[in-house]
Amino acid sequence: MDKNKLPAPDEGFVVTQFLAVRDVARSREFxxxxxxxxxxxxxxPCIxxxxNSWLIMNPGGGPTADKPGVTIVEHEVGDEVSSFLNLRVADVAASYETWKARGAEFLTxxxxxxAEIRCYMRDPDGYLIEVGQSTGLLDRG
Structure with missing residues (x-):
C-alpha cells in the first residue's frame, strides 16, 4: 500500500464516496x-x-460507537434511487465505447x-452511474 495515494489530505478535506457492496472483489474489479x-x-475497506476521487467499498454493517443506531445496508437494485455517482468525461462517446467493451452495461x-450528452450504467451492485459530457452548458458563458 502506497500511503501517499490514500485520501488523507495534509489540510482541508477531500471527498470520497462509500459504497456498501455485497462482493468487494467483484466491485473492485468493475x-x-x-x-x-x-x-x-x-x-x-477496499479503496x-x-x-480525481476515491471510492471506499465494504459490506454493510450494524451500528458502531461513532454511528449509534445506524445500520449500513447494501443497495437494493430497482428503478428508484436517491443518489448516484456522476462521472464527467471529456468525450462521452469514447467513454461509452471503451467501458461498454470492457463489460459495462448501459441503460441507453x-x-x-x-446542455450535455449523457447516459447511465449500473455497477455490479446496481448503483446508478451517470456518464456525462458538458456541451451546451459550456456555451452559457
Whole structure:
C-alpha cells in the first residue's frame, strides 16, 4: 500500500464516496478493470482511486460507537434511487465505447440533452452511474 495515494489530505478535506457492496472483489474489479481505477487498499475497506476521487467499498454493517443506531445496508437494485455517482468525461462517446467493451452495461447509448450528452450504467451492485459530457452548458458563458 502506497500511503501517499490514500485520501488523507495534509489540510482541508477531500471527498470520497462509500459504497456498501455485497462482493468487494467483484466491485473492485468493475471499478478497476472497467472504469480504469487504481487499487489503493485491496480490502477492509477496499479503496479505489477513480480519476480525481476515491471510492471506499465494504459490506454493510450494524451500528458502531461513532454511528449509534445506524445500520449500513447494501443497495437494493430497482428503478428508484436517491443518489448516484456522476462521472464527467471529456468525450462521452469514447467513454461509452471503451467501458461498454470492457463489460459495462448501459441503460441507453449517450443522448444529447442540449446542455450535455449523457447516459447511465449500473455497477455490479446496481448503483446508478451517470456518464456525462458538458456541451451546451459550456456555451452559457
Amino acid at each position: 471499478y478497476v478493470d472497467v472504469l480504469g481505477g487504481e487499487v489503493v487498499v485491496e480490502e477492509d 479505489v482511486r477513480l480519476a 447509448p449517450p443522448i444529447d440533452r442540449g
